[in-house]
Amino acid sequence: MAPRRRAEMVEETRAKLVRAARQAFAAKGYAAASMDDLTADAGLTRGALYHNFGDKKGLLQAVVAQIDEEMLARMQVARDQAETVWLGLLAESIAYIEMALEPEIQRIMLLDGPAVLGDPSGWPNQNACLRRTAQTIQALIDENTIRPVDPEAAARLLNGAALSASLWIAASDDPHAVLPKAVETFRHLAAGLLRS
Known part of the structure; x- marks a missing residue:
C-alpha cells in the first residue's frame, strides 16, 4: 500500500x-x-x-483537542469583530464564557474533561492561548489603554477568571441565570486593568 x-x-x-x-x-x-x-x-x-x-482517555484527549480548536476559532472571530484591541480582548473572553451554555461544551470540555484529564489550565492548548492573551495585554500597555502590569500574570488571571466562570456555569443548576452574573463580574474585574 x-x-x-x-x-x-x-x-x-x-x-x-x-x-x-x-x-x-x-x-x-x-x-x-x-x-x-x-x-x-x-x-x-x-x-x-x-x-x-x-485508550478511552486518549480518545477523550483527541475529542477535547478538536472541540478546543473550534472554540478558539470562534473566540478569534469575536475578537476580530471588535472595534478596539481592548474590546476584542473582552469579546474573546466573554465568547468563551458564553460557550459554557452549550451542552456539548458543558459535558465534554467543562465537566468530564477536567474530571478525567485534570486541570484545563494545564492542557496543551492553554500555552498558546496564554501567549496570545499576554501579547494582547502587552499591546494594550503599549497603547496606554491599560496600566503597566506583568502581561503573563494578567493573562493567567484573566484566562483563569474566564475558565472559572465557565466551570461555574457548567456545574450550575441554572446556567442561564449564572451567565449574566458571570459576564458582568468578569467585565468589572477586567476593567480594573484600565487606566483611569
Missing part, C-alpha cells in the same frame, strides 16, 4: 473514532460511553481505538 494512501486511511480511521466518541461523550458522558458501542458506531474495532489513541 502506498504511504500516502496508508496515511489517508489512518486519518480516516482517527476521524471516525473521534466523531463517534464526540457524539457518545456529549450524549452519555465519558463514564457511560461504552468503547464497544462507539467503535461499533464508527464501524471499527476496539483494536483500532487502542492502536490510534491508546
Whole structure:
C-alpha cells in the first residue's frame, strides 16, 4: 500500500473514532460511553481505538483537542469583530464564557474533561492561548489603554477568571441565570486593568 494512501486511511480511521466518541461523550458522558458501542458506531474495532489513541482517555484527549480548536476559532472571530484591541480582548473572553451554555461544551470540555484529564489550565492548548492573551495585554500597555502590569500574570488571571466562570456555569443548576452574573463580574474585574 502506498504511504500516502496508508496515511489517508489512518486519518480516516482517527476521524471516525473521534466523531463517534464526540457524539457518545456529549450524549452519555465519558463514564457511560461504552468503547464497544462507539467503535461499533464508527464501524471499527476496539483494536483500532487502542492502536490510534491508546485508550478511552486518549480518545477523550483527541475529542477535547478538536472541540478546543473550534472554540478558539470562534473566540478569534469575536475578537476580530471588535472595534478596539481592548474590546476584542473582552469579546474573546466573554465568547468563551458564553460557550459554557452549550451542552456539548458543558459535558465534554467543562465537566468530564477536567474530571478525567485534570486541570484545563494545564492542557496543551492553554500555552498558546496564554501567549496570545499576554501579547494582547502587552499591546494594550503599549497603547496606554491599560496600566503597566506583568502581561503573563494578567493573562493567567484573566484566562483563569474566564475558565472559572465557565466551570461555574457548567456545574450550575441554572446556567442561564449564572451567565449574566458571570459576564458582568468578569467585565468589572477586567476593567480594573484600565487606566483611569
